[in-house]
Amino acid sequence: xxxxxxxxxxxxxxxxxxxxxxxxxxxxxxxxxxxxxxxxxxxxxxxxxxxxxxxxxxxxxxxxxxxxxxxxxxxxxxxxxxxxxxxxxxxxxxxxxxxxxxxxxxxxxxxxxxxxxxxxxxxxxxx
Numbered sequence: 001x002x003x004x005x006x007x008x009x010x011x012x013x014x015x016x017x018x019x020x021x022x023x024x025x026x027x028x029x030x031x032x033x034x035x036x037x038x039x040x041x042x043x044x045x046x047x048x049x050x051x052x053x054x055x056x057x058x059x060x061x062x063x064x065x066x067x068x069x070x071x072x073x074x075x076x077x078x079x080x081x082x083x084x085x086x087x088x089x090x091x092x093x094x095x096x097x098x099x100x101x102x103x104x105x106x107x108x109x110x111x112x113x114x115x116x117x118x119x120x121x122x123x124x125x126x127x
Contacts (some may be wrong), residue, residue, distance in 0.1 A: 005125055023111045032101040033057065041097055054098040064092030 007013055007064050015025050034040055034057035041058035105122035 002112075009034050025110045027108050027110070029108070030102060032103055032108050038098075040100070041095075043097065043099075055100050057100050059096045059098075061094050061096060062092050063094055094112075100110060 006017075031054060038057040038059045040054045041056040042053055043056045044053060105120070105124040107125060108120050108122045110118040110120050
């Protein structure tokens with residue numbers, strides 16, 4: 001692995017492909033999936049709008065229908081983003097964002113099994 005990582009830093013590096021395995025090049029997914037009931041969002045804003053870094057999990061809450069629900073969701077790292085849809089800015093809708101978990105093994109290969117169905121194998125180059 002040390003030799004591979006060193007070779008990857010060299011100009012013109014091309015990932016070796018095993019055509020017989022039909023695996024292709026490795027993929028990378030930095031973040032885990034967001035929990036059920038949430039959507040993927042971004043924490044940072046650029047001059048052109050929200051960045052494309054999908055580093056947040058967003059849950060939409062109607063605080064008028066759920067009066068006992070805490071906006072912080074019990075997580076100290078939560079960020080509440082208020083969206084106003086009415087003329088007076090008194091909307092009951094809040095979006096609660098929490099950091100999206102990072103994968104321990106962010107790289108993967110999709111390799112077909114004996115039936116030709118691709119299976120994903122995760123790995124990490126930093127270990």
